[in-house]
Amino acid sequence: MTKPIGVVGAGMMGSEIALIFAVAGHSVLLTDQSRAAADAAIVRLETVLDRGIGRGFFSEADKGRALGNLRAVDSLDDFADRQVVVEAVFEDQSVKQAVFRQLDTILPADAIIASNTSTIPISTLASVVSAERQSRFLGTHYFSPVHRMKLVEVIPTFDTAEEVVDEVMDLCRNAGKEPIRVKDVPGFAVNRVLHAFLIEAVKLVEEGVATPEDIDKACRLGLGHPVGPFDLMDVVTNSLSLQAQEIMHDAYGERFRPGSLLKQKVAAGHIGRKSGRGWKVYPPKG
Numbered sequence: 001m002t003k004p005i006g007v008v009g010a011g012m013m014g015s016e017i018a019l020i021f022a023v024a025g026h027s028v029l030l031t032d033q034s035r036a037a038a039d040a041a042i043v044r045l046e047t048v049l050d051r052g053i054g055r056g057f058f059s060e061a062d063k064g065r066a067l068g069n070l071r072a073v074d075s076l077d078d079f080a081d082r083q084v085v086v087e088a089v090f091e092d093q094s095v096k097q098a099v100f101r102q103l104d105t106i107l108p109a110d111a112i113i114a115s116n117t118s119t120i121p122i123s124t125l126a127s128v129v130s131a132e133r134q135s136r137f138l139g140t141h142y143f144s145p146v147h148r149m150k151l152v153e154v155i156p157t158f159d160t161a162e163e164v165v166d167e168v169m170d171l172c173r174n175a176g177k178e179p180i181r182v183k184d185v186p187g188f189a190v191n192r193v194l195h196a197f198l199i200e201a202v203k204l205v206e207e208g209v210a211t212p213e214d215i216d217k218a219c220r221l222g223l224g225h226p227v228g229p230f231d232l233m234d235v236v237t238n239s240l241s242l243q244a245q246e247i248m249h250d251a252y253g254e255r256f257r258p259g260s261l262l263k264q265k266v267a268a269g270h271i272g273r274k275s276g277r278g279w280k281v282y283p284p285k286g
Ligand SMILES: NC(=O)c1ccc[n+]([C@@H]2O[C@H](COP(=O)([O-])OP(=O)(O)OC[C@H]3O[C@@H](n4cnc5c(N)ncnc54)[C@H](O)[C@@H]3O)[C@@H](O)[C@H]2O)c1
Pocket: 008, 009, 010, 011, 012, 013, 014, 031, 032, 033, 037, 087, 088, 089, 090, 091, 092, 095, 099, 116, 117, 118, 119, 141, 142, 143, 144, 235, 236, 240
């Protein structure tokens, strides 16, 4: 069954989360800090669809359905009829909680709120909504690029109703995703595994054992990874990786201490593809 869905935050993650639900046949409203940003995201998604058609991820019919189902709106005030809202704004607790407070007053009483946070405990985010809404609040952690990565970590809090977990898992499956249920712990499951690996990769570079290029090659050709750790950090952004590692360092101690080279890269503004320079250098597009 299709549901009216809303997505807040039309950046890298939110726009593609909106896309996969629109392709799956749901009506999707997309909003950002300004209408212009939400409109620009829809233009970007047309490129994602066109490239995806070329690579076999989408069909022409998917494109038509997606563009028919997807609409940019001015603000959260347009979300009064939404049954499920996915939040993908900046990774900042106060920014996210301000959005949740607003959504709690605008959405129907039985609407579900799902956060795409990578690092903030879901129960902390849920604490600012009403007790009734807390039973309809959970985490859904998608992976980039969302139209290609099938996994979604579904993270209930102490108070999330079982029927809400089931409903969200079904919604994800219906959009072609493979959800797994994960406890609300710092880093959830995937980031615990990933950052242990990324921290070790940075240590290898700090110790001069191999270059980022060669470690990427080693992981692709020796471990069968589709992308190496340094290319991955440059896509995800070094600042987000550092933030995740600091949170897990607080939670789990030494084993998640971020490498000093990663800190230095972030302080220098070398955050990755977004800034044109991270572990590698990216010439401006065209
Ligand atoms: N980048 C990744 O690989 C990745 C993976 C999983 C989860 N996440 C999480 O997804 C979320 C979004 O990440 P992203 O990489 O898409 O970031 P992004 O910076 O590309 O996008 C965030 C968007 O949110 C908008 N925004 C900020 N405050 C807002 C507000 N108050 N109301 C409406 N829109 C607002 C911004 O204008 C921006 O367009 C973060 O919580 C991040 O941790 C990211």
